[in-house]
Amino acid sequence: MSGKIARSGSLAALTLGTERHGGDPRALLEQVAVETLLRRAGVLPRSSATTPPTIAPDSRPLVSPSVASAVAQAARGACGLLVELACERIHRRGERLPPHVQALVLATTSVATARDPRCSVGGATLAQAWHHAGGAGFVDDPAGERAALEERWRDGTPAERCQAFRRLRALDSAGARELLKQGWPDEEAALRGELIDALTLTVEPADEEWLVLALADRSQVVRARVARALATLGSAELAERAWQRAASCVKLVSERTGLLRRLTKRLVVEPPAAWDPAWVNDGLVEKAPSGRGQRAWWLEQVVALAPAARWCSTFETTPAELLALAAETDFSRELVTGWATAALGSLARVDGVFVVGTGGDPAWARPLALHLGKLEKPLPVPTLHAVLREREEAREELVLELLGSGAGELAQRLPLLDALALPWSAPLSKYTVALLANAMNSGKFVHLDARAVERFTAAVHPDSFAALLESLQSTASPARSDFLENVRSIRLVLDQELPA
């Protein structure tokens, strides 16, 4: 744009100044003024050879204007849960959002959420448009995605590499294993541990051979995780060794006791007396964390490696009975933690969320959840969630039982509700809202963070909504009551126009 001025010489004169360049300042100003106007009036268009993107029209009908504006309001107010709820329902009805609302939704939820088939409001049209707009990670282009992932695997930060590995593993498990093998000895110990965790989530028999080799890792932490992976896999060799070791520590005794000579069962627990150097090869760690007894620590690891199902078959009993018997012993904590580790299968924190992988023993899930959930403290919520998510059918009933068990603070138990799908059923809503109201009425201060409030307001059944707002509002700050009003009006529209 400055070309014309430069050619005419006026920019040079302006830059240097008339004192040095010569000329009359007034005349120069005049010239610049005229040139500026001419240039503005004579602005030329660009020419573009870019071919317009081909985007297949979306034939699904648009949602009603009131739903569209409610979803937009939810997205603006950062009520992510309501957005997800709405998207799921819209998808199920075979409708779609207007473009600008869809754009807002994508700005608030992650792309991962948007491509989740349950709330894939956009479908193929959205994927194409996203790609053409320059967005990443939305295209069905496995080869391209693989290449990008492998690049990130080579050059990324440790966190990026882990993420890339998880995705690569999902695309092609054998290929991912080969990638892992190639540079294995050169990886940092911390990353080796993370990668083994990632592998454990989707561990498969073909991994066994390599994992057995990896058990000889120089890092103790990595060895323990490899052993965990092998245990999850149910590696026959390791399982047998681990079971022999564990069975020698825990025995079930049946005897007739008391006046009535009733048959009673009792667990006799004898932790390992001495450390066996060979255990190192199975990933066991000799030195106990501070505050733990040395032998108790060994016991916990020994139990954790042994297949949980073997206890029930050998002792001819149920997990629930075993848990009850364990409570009578001096090593209750070690036994329960060990069993839980063995029975839950692989479990890892991915992007802040606990994910349940392969392995695990479904027969233990419910009794363990009930047992752990009713302990005074500590309440290992993430573990519980993982268990609860695993057991779809009886989840709601289980959560109700745990919530009402009265153990510990209510606020501590509320995160259990995260394990339930939205929205909650009418009985569950009624129950939880009553629980909340009771706790508040009894004068106890129930601290609910913003997330919990959002969860409640997005999840409860319409019939319980008024009662919920009443108890929330009694402690609400003005900012929060605005938020509640907002959520409420959105919920009203969604419940009316997109019934579940």
Next chain:
Amino acid sequence: MNWTVEQVLSLASDSSSAAAGRGLAKPSQWTGLGQDTRAVWGLCQGSGANPYQVRVALDGPAFKCSCPSRKFPCKHGIALLLLAAQGAVKEAGEVPAWVSDWLATRGEKAERAAARAVARESDPEQEAARARQAAARSERREERVLEGLEACKRWCEDLVRTGLAGARGSSGAERVAARLVDAQAPGVARAVERLGEALATGAGELGAAAQALGKLHLLLEAGARLPNLPDDLAGDVRVALGWPQTREQALTGEALKDRWVVLGRGNEELDRGVQERTWLVGERSGRRALLVDFHPGGRREGSVARLVGTSFESKLHFHPSRLALRALEAEASGTGRVSGVAWTAWADASVELALERVADELAKLPWLERHLVLLHDVRIVRDGEVWLAVDASGRALPLASPIALQLGLALLLLAEDQPLAIAAEFDGKCLTLLSAWRTDTSERWFDCVELRTDLRRLQDETRRV
């Protein structure tokens, strides 16, 4: 009653009272609901002992509520109008006294004001006296402005003498601008500020500085010749220098009755509030118009937001100008959805034609900062980092960057495999999209400015978290 829910919500002073209004907009919360042609009313039980008396006069609208809220309009007023918009308020045979009294008071006030105006106009002596006063004021102002322009001119000449390369920082542009504000020439002050900004960004931007200087000089020259210019041009120069455009002037100017389609709304944050520009096009005449509102402190008080995609039947009065664009609405009017979207009649079919129009506008009004560009049959494409609006012949104008990924996505989703029509503000380089429309169906368009604002806010929030 042809209010839409969105319009009612836009009357709320902030999002929380909009939300609260929505919450209260259920017939179960109300008693004694009723409406006639002039007003809607109802009683709403609040936290006090007596229900609040809520009434809304439909000309305006004007709100009155007995609640103690400081917000205006309060949530009860919003809720009541929402109920009426949803058709939940029935016509009433009898108007309660607390409503009719209020309406009567309002009517009396309006009558008194009208009577005063009539009295003023019908008294030739007073009229003449006022005209003399106004002329004297204008003359005094002109003198001060001319003095200010003279000082500014000297500053420009000094700048040219020493050269832009030697300019340090903004070369005291702020001081000169402040003096121009004192001299009642805020239009020139803005031009000086822009030049100062270009100078302060440094050597790479000398082209921009030269342009800003060129614009400024043109304005200064025109200002100096003010006494000798023909009336219509002198009027335009005064506006460019910073004279306010008065309502009276517009009412004496050209008026046009049409159904006005709202094409876009642009906001600009100024020192003491928000300036809102609403771009319109006449459905029958194809005439373009610009409404400018100022909301002190950013609050919209009682004025109606014109939603993009709606239209309203009204008589607009244009401020006299060689390019009469800015207009005002003399009387309030109802609103509705767009009935016919005649893009081929209003908009240019090619970038070439749109630029020709820009050149025409500049010929009439060389100080124009923003042009309204209406194009149909264009495709929005991404070319690397730049987004373009490309016409059928492959000629293109760039969109102002940055374009958020999501805005681009929305445009592509709207278009699918069809061309779009767009309304945009053109600053001489880039298009800032106001709205985008599908012309093959009359149902689909969106407000780009609103989406951009929402996206920016969400981004800021995510960053804070």
